[in-house]
Amino acid sequence: MFQSFEVTARPEQGPPRLAALREVLAARGLDGFIVPRADAHQGEYVAARDARLAWLTGFTGSAGFCVVLHDMAGVFIDGRYRTQVKAQVADVFTPVAWPETSMADWLRVHVPRGGRVGFDPWLHTVDQIAQAERALAGSGITLVQCDNPVDAVWEDQPAPPMAPAKPHPPEFAGESHIDKRARLAAALKQAGESAAVLTLPDSICWLLNIRGADIARNPVVHSFALLHVDGSVDLYAAPAKFDRLTDHLGADVRLAAPEGFLAALDTLEGPVRIDTGSCPQIVADRLGDRARPGAEPCALPKARKNAAEIAGAAEAHLRDGAAMVELLCWLDGHAPGTLTEIAVVRQLEAFRRRDNALQDISFETIAGTGPNGAIMHYRVTEETDSTLEDGHLIVLDSGGQYLDGTTDITRTIAIGTPPREACAAFTRVLAGMIAMSRLRWPRGLAGAHIEAIGRAPLWLAGQDFDHGLGHGVGAYLSVHEGPQRLSRMSQVPLEPGMILSNEPGYYREGAFGIRIENLLVVREAPDLPGGDAHRAMLDWQTLAFAPIDRRLILADLLEPAARAWLNDYHAQTLEKIGPRVSPAAKAWLSEACAPV
Structure with a gap:
C-alpha cells in the first residue's frame, strides 16, 4: 500500500x-x-x-x-x-x-x-x-x-533492519549456491586472487540463494561477505536473521556478526579483489596494498539469467499482466473526476495481491496525473493526492516482487479526452519503445551503442527525456540491477539472459508526463528468412504484456512496421492474458487490443 x-x-x-x-x-x-x-x-x-x-x-x-x-x-x-x-x-x-x-x-x-x-x-x-x-x-x-x-x-534514528532471511527455492534459482560458489571461486583462482570482498546485498543473496526484507520492496539481506578461492564464504550479518538457514547454508558458509567484518579483512592474504565502483573506501583502506581492483564477481553471472530464472520471469509477467488488465478495465469504468491517485494505487495493489506468489510490490507505485505525471519519480502522498480530471494523462509505473520473478511495467492512460499535443508526444514515445523492441544488433554492443534508437522519434521533434532508456532487473531481487543498462553511459556489452527495461518517456513540467515501459530479455536472434545473415545477432524477447492506450495514438505518425508490431503485440496480449482475467476484463481487453 x-x-x-x-x-x-x-x-x-x-x-x-x-x-x-x-x-x-x-x-x-x-x-x-x-x-x-x-x-x-x-x-x-x-x-x-x-x-x-x-x-x-x-x-x-x-x-x-x-x-x-x-x-x-x-x-x-x-x-x-x-x-x-x-x-x-x-x-x-x-x-x-x-x-x-x-x-x-x-x-x-x-x-x-x-x-x-x-x-x-x-x-x-x-x-x-x-x-x-x-x-x-x-x-x-x-x-x-x-x-x-x-x-x-539524529536522536530518533531507527534501529538497523532485522528481517529474517529465507532460502530461495532451487526451482526458481536454477542453480545451487554450492555450484555458484565453486564457479566463481574458479574464476578467482584463474585470476590469481585469494578472495573477493562482496558488499552488495543483492549479489550476496544471489550467490547464496537467500532472500530477505531488510530494504522495503527489495528482498535482500543486509550483509557483507568474503568469497574465498576454495569456494567457501564468510558471511557477516546479524546471526538472528539466519536462525532457520543452517542446513541451507551448509558448513562452507560461515556466519559471523557484521561487527567482525573489518577485523576479518586484516587476516586476508592478498591479492583480494574489490570492486572500486561499489566497495566502501574504508574497506580499501583496511586492505591497503593487498587490494586488487576488479569486477564484482557476482555482477555478470547474476545479470545473465539462467533458463529457470527466465521462465520464472515470463510466468510472473503473465500473472502481473492480468493484474494490470483488471486495473485498466476498472479505471476505464470510472468517469473523469471520480478517482484520485491514491485510489488507483490501492486498487492496483489489491489486484496484484490476489496472486499468492506476490511477496511485495517491487517499488512504491508511481501514479501521477496531470502535472504530477511530469515528476518522473513522483510518489503520491495524502498532501499531493490529485483527482483524475478530464483531459489528464496518468503515468502508472509499478511492479511486483513474485517468488519466480520481479516485474516493472509502465502505462500512460488517457482520462477523458486527451489534448492532441499529448497524443503526438505519446505516439513518438511509443514509436521509440517499438523501435527498441524490434531491434537486432551484433554481439558485443553495450547499452550506450543502441540507447539512441529509443529516443530518435522524440529527437526528430526536438524532444527528449532526462532518464536512461532502461535499467537491469533482478530475478526476485532488486528491480534496478546492474551492471547492464540501456544508457549512454553504459559500456557493459549486452548478453543473452540479461533482463532490461525499455521505457522512453516525455515530461512537460506543469502539464503532463508520458512513459511506456516493458521488460525485455536479451536472446540469440533467430535466423532471418533467407538465411543470408553474415554475423551472429542478438534481439529481445518481450516479457511484459498489457495493452497500450490506443486513444493516445495518432496512427498516421506510426510507420507501417511499427503499427504491425503494435497490432501483433496486442494480439499476443489478448491471447496470453485473456484467459487469466475476469469475463468483464476480458471483454474490455478485446476492445483495447483491437488493431490500430
Whole structure:
C-alpha cells in the first residue's frame, strides 16, 4: 500500500536539523560534510536507518547528495529530480544541477583554500573518493574521513533492519549456491586472487540463494561477505536473521556478526579483489596494498539469467499482466473526476495481491496525473493526492516482487479526452519503445551503442527525456540491477539472459508526463528468412504484456512496421492474458487490443 517516507524531513524541520549538524561540524573543525543517498552497501534503496539525506533535507529521490557548509547547503540532483526537489526541500537548501555542476567545482567556489570537508568512509566508494580528490587537486581543499555527524544529531534514528532471511527455492534459482560458489571461486583462482570482498546485498543473496526484507520492496539481506578461492564464504550479518538457514547454508558458509567484518579483512592474504565502483573506501583502506581492483564477481553471472530464472520471469509477467488488465478495465469504468491517485494505487495493489506468489510490490507505485505525471519519480502522498480530471494523462509505473520473478511495467492512460499535443508526444514515445523492441544488433554492443534508437522519434521533434532508456532487473531481487543498462553511459556489452527495461518517456513540467515501459530479455536472434545473415545477432524477447492506450495514438505518425508490431503485440496480449482475467476484463481487453 502507498506509504510516506517516515524519516523524511518536513520543510519546517530542515532548518533546525541543518543548524544542529553545523554545530557538530564546527566542533570538529570541519568546514563541510558530504551527505550521500547511499548506505554502506551502495544500493539505490536504503533502510530507514540509513536515510540520512531524506532525514536532513526532505529529498527522497533515489540519487543525489547534499554538501553542508557553514553558510550554504547544496542538494545535488540530476535531471530526473529537478521538479521534485523544489517541492521537497526547505529554502535553507540550494538545489544544484548535477552532473552539470560537479561537487569539486562547487566546493572550489564555496570553500576557502585550506578548507576541510568531511565524509563517512563507509558511505562513499573507492572510485568516488579518488575522483573527488583528483578533481580537487591544487585547490587546497582536503577531504577528511570522520564518524558520521548526521548520526550524532539524529536522536530518533531507527534501529538497523532485522528481517529474517529465507532460502530461495532451487526451482526458481536454477542453480545451487554450492555450484555458484565453486564457479566463481574458479574464476578467482584463474585470476590469481585469494578472495573477493562482496558488499552488495543483492549479489550476496544471489550467490547464496537467500532472500530477505531488510530494504522495503527489495528482498535482500543486509550483509557483507568474503568469497574465498576454495569456494567457501564468510558471511557477516546479524546471526538472528539466519536462525532457520543452517542446513541451507551448509558448513562452507560461515556466519559471523557484521561487527567482525573489518577485523576479518586484516587476516586476508592478498591479492583480494574489490570492486572500486561499489566497495566502501574504508574497506580499501583496511586492505591497503593487498587490494586488487576488479569486477564484482557476482555482477555478470547474476545479470545473465539462467533458463529457470527466465521462465520464472515470463510466468510472473503473465500473472502481473492480468493484474494490470483488471486495473485498466476498472479505471476505464470510472468517469473523469471520480478517482484520485491514491485510489488507483490501492486498487492496483489489491489486484496484484490476489496472486499468492506476490511477496511485495517491487517499488512504491508511481501514479501521477496531470502535472504530477511530469515528476518522473513522483510518489503520491495524502498532501499531493490529485483527482483524475478530464483531459489528464496518468503515468502508472509499478511492479511486483513474485517468488519466480520481479516485474516493472509502465502505462500512460488517457482520462477523458486527451489534448492532441499529448497524443503526438505519446505516439513518438511509443514509436521509440517499438523501435527498441524490434531491434537486432551484433554481439558485443553495450547499452550506450543502441540507447539512441529509443529516443530518435522524440529527437526528430526536438524532444527528449532526462532518464536512461532502461535499467537491469533482478530475478526476485532488486528491480534496478546492474551492471547492464540501456544508457549512454553504459559500456557493459549486452548478453543473452540479461533482463532490461525499455521505457522512453516525455515530461512537460506543469502539464503532463508520458512513459511506456516493458521488460525485455536479451536472446540469440533467430535466423532471418533467407538465411543470408553474415554475423551472429542478438534481439529481445518481450516479457511484459498489457495493452497500450490506443486513444493516445495518432496512427498516421506510426510507420507501417511499427503499427504491425503494435497490432501483433496486442494480439499476443489478448491471447496470453485473456484467459487469466475476469469475463468483464476480458471483454474490455478485446476492445483495447483491437488493431490500430
